[in-house]
Amino acid sequence: MRRWYRYGLISAGEFSEGWNETQLEDIRTVKTQTARGATLLEIRKSHQSGFPLHSYGWSALKGELLWQLEFGTDRALSRYVRTIMRDYSSNDVVNSLLRPVNRWLQEDTRDGAIRRLRRFHQCVVQRAGSLTRSSRRSGDIPLFLEAISVKDDNEIWLEAIRLAGQGFSVDVSSTVTNTPVTISSRHEHHVMWCGAGISAGMQKHFSDSIADGKSVMLCGPDCNLTH
Structure with missing residues (x-):
């Protein structure tokens, strides 16, 4: 998750009380996407463009x-x-x-x-x-x-x-x-x-x-x- 965060796939936020709800939703989304074999670059491109994720x-x-x-x-x-x-x-x-x-x-x-x-x-x-x-x-x-x-x-x-x-x-x-x-x-x-x-x-x-x-x-x- 730290790597996902540094890669910009998890929303920025304060960590004094742990992950917030927005970040937890981001984590669940990325977990589903990586479980299908999508690369972090593919996921980031999808996030930035707003287009559906495409991955082999x-x-x-x-x-x-x-x-x-x-x-x-x-x-x-x-x-x-x-x-x-x-x-x-x-x-x-x-x-x-x-x-x-x-x-x-x-x-x-x-x-x-x-x-x-x-x-x-x-x-x-x-x-x-x-x-x-x-x-x-x-x-x-x-x-x-x-x-x-x-x-x-x-x-x-x-x-x-x-x-x-x-x-x-x-x-x-x-x-x-x-x-x-x-x-x-x-x-x-x-x-x-x-x-x-x-x-x-x-x-x-x-x-x-x-x-x-x-x-x-x-x-x-x-x-x-x-x-």
Whole structure:
């Protein structure tokens, strides 16, 4: 929201008592527009001209990210993803951009597919590390993200990015071992990520943790019991 404000998308006003009603309405409008993938420049042009917003949305951003993966330098790729993370909510970036691109890369069989996927993985891990380090400094809510099962190497880091953007200080256990890890007492929340089901042993560990009153939850696309 601070970036939206500096970009002129939120009305000016005093902050002694927080956002006023006009600013809150501006925020709701911009949130809806960015959720569709509109860029801040497109939104500002619409505001200034009074014409309806025209945007190619997430499709254009996916194309730009794929171009960076193919032709951009490591620095340019990192800068592009960092800018996207500043302009949009972490939920929208991960669910509407990074996860779809990840799926596309996983299924790509053309020349250079392995190189593009490797670059994407490096960029995602780097971005997750940067966000989790900054959240520790800002004193956000401590959360432990544990990989119970994964379909690919990127999904646990994408979830870390999403959670860090929601105000959590995320520590990640990315290695799947089927053995419960020791959680620090400082972590107020424990998320068990299930990308490809959960074993009977880890399911029991989850149930026991719930019975003990711990703040733990299963998360991910596949929380079914596997053998």
